Amino acid sequence: MPQCTDDKNCNCKTECDGIIEREDIDGSCCDNLKCCKPCADTLQCTSRNGTCQASCGENENATDTACCNGLKCCEMPLCTDDTNCNCKTECDGVIEGHDRGGFCCNNLKCCKPCTGVCGGNFTELTGSFSSTNYPCNYPTDQDCFYIISVPVGHTVTLTFRTFFLEPPALIEFDIVDIYDGESVNDPLLLHLTGGPLNGTTVQSTANKVLVRFQSDFLGDFPGFDVNYIATITG
Incomplete structure (x- = not known):
């Protein structure tokens, strides 16, 4: 029988990548390898269409879901206004009108100068x-x-x-x-x-x-x- 048997729940590697998996100190690997297991919190982030990053971008939201090694779970906003729109409940119809080709979140209207x-x-x-x-x-x-x-x-x-x-x-x-x-x-x-x-x-x-x-x-x-x-x- 081998003198050392890897923990069957480990992915034994020289280094865990730290983004989608972390080192489990309770696991056991032979040859001084590290017991790497998937980060449950990271998987939860990706299931929400997020990505684990050191910091979130300008158009991304940092969620309350944690990632491995202190990374942030960043998700794109569910809705992004057309940058050329002045998004309002109603356009005044005199100096600005409703541009049906534009897009606003929350059912607002895309108002642009006439x-x-x-x-x-x-x-x-x-x-x-x-x-x-x-x-x-x-x-x-x-x-x-x-x-x-x-x-x-x-x-x-x-x-x-x-x-x-x-x-x-x-x-x-x-x-x-x-x-x-x-x-x-x-x-x-x-x-x-x-x-x-x-x-x-x-x-x-x-x-x-x-x-x-x-x-x-x-x-x-x-x-x-x-x-x-x-x-x-x-």
């Missing part, structure tokens, strides 16, 4: 624009032209981060039309109304795109916020 003019020209390879006063409700009687012009050999992909116009009844009141070119005489790529239609995308075949936004004389709604990116064809 910006945006009627129409514009865009020549960068990436960009964004929005309906007048977005994220506040757009005014009545709008007829806005947004023209994207990128170098020849590129196409344009638009993604409506948010889209919510007046719902159509028997007739369509407020609309967005996207043309495969720089005028309303070019092919119509997409006709949008109503909503919400968040996440809608459309791609051109030309290097120029016209987005036309029209609103009638009644009612107002949140409008739209769109990102675009140009890519080389072929």
